[in-house]
Amino acid sequence: MKKTWMIYGASGYTGELIARLAVENGYTPILAGRSKEKFNSLAQELNLETSVYSLDDPKMIKEHLAGIDLVLHCAGPFRSTSSPMIEGCLLSNTHYLDITGEVDVFEHTHAKKQAGRAEKAGVILCSGVGFDVIPTDCTALKLKELVPDATHLSLGFDSDSGISPGTFKTMVHGLSSGSLERKNTEINAFPIGKKKRTIDFGRGKRTATAIPWGDVSTAFHTTGIPNISTWIPMPASTIRAARFMSFFGPVLGTAPIQKALLHLVDIKVSGPDESSRDTSPAYIWGEARNDAGEQYTVRIQTPNVYSLTAAGALEVTVRILDQANPSGGSFTPAGMFGSKLIEELPGCGRFEVEHEKLY
Incomplete structure (x- = not known):
């Protein structure tokens, strides 16, 4: 039927x-x-x-x-x-x-x-x-398979994919809140721009900042790993600016400001065209470690996010x-x-795995 x-x-x-x-x-x-x-x-x-x-x-x-x-x-x-x-x-x-x-x-x-x-x-x-969130969810499960006793998981992506009106509106709605991480199984909030590190997502080392990506939730339900953070590349100057703007969160979340920003999205944002999508892949990165100091890093390249x-x-x-x-x-x-779901989608690469002993 x-x-x-x-x-x-x-x-x-x-x-x-x-x-x-x-x-x-x-x-x-x-x-x-x-x-x-x-x-x-x-x-x-x-x-x-x-x-x-x-x-x-x-x-x-x-x-x-x-x-x-x-x-x-x-x-x-x-x-x-x-x-x-x-x-x-x-x-x-x-x-x-x-x-x-x-x-x-x-x-x-x-x-x-x-x-x-x-x-x-x-x-x-x-x-x-x-x-949101197939590539990073599969990356999380791949790392859980490599490090079954992992206690810490970090996930992120790097892309020049552009942005759709719907995604932009979601960002506008979230201006009044901060970033998120999972710590000891609980989701905790902290100011945008507060945390940064250097990450090679797949095309060289870049400064990155923590963001409230969906894997803070989904990766926990997939893997059970109690500590999870999510990251995107961002210039240090932009991270500082984001940290400064976080003080204005309550104002940015008010109804008049939200209405004005959403109206601007309707006027200005249309989403990437086919040519842009075809020439802007995404680079997915993940890292997991256990209490014994075993750390695995995996990367995979995918087509444009849309x-x-x-x-x-x-x-x-x-x-x-x-x-x-x-x-x-x-x-x-x-x-x-x-975890192989992402590798089976059109245009996706294969997981590349690195291993190191931290201590």
């Missing part, structure tokens, strides 16, 4: 990329969102069915998900939209995927209550099936739909399909 799946948020930059890739590969998702006007031309071009509904009421979502086997949720900001969609999926016995990178969304998806309900209903909940998101989201979707009776519950991408 042919299974039916839906892309909610098809009018967004990444949702459209996934829809086009799906059709190129012979799949026919239903395109959905709040306003048909925003994605109707895409649906007509790709000859796909549409569904129009808001996420205000999970019971209404349930009605629109009748007969839908899986929803790939691409409408951010996910801290506002994922919870009602998850609830609708649990009510309708529909598998749920999203492309978020937001820590609080991951924590909601993996909450004990959610996981228990999903397992009982036979529903898969899996947040982060794109660049190209990988489209390919990764489609791959996870197809793998789930191909299963006859998948077990329900809350999962990470690597937790479902193993």
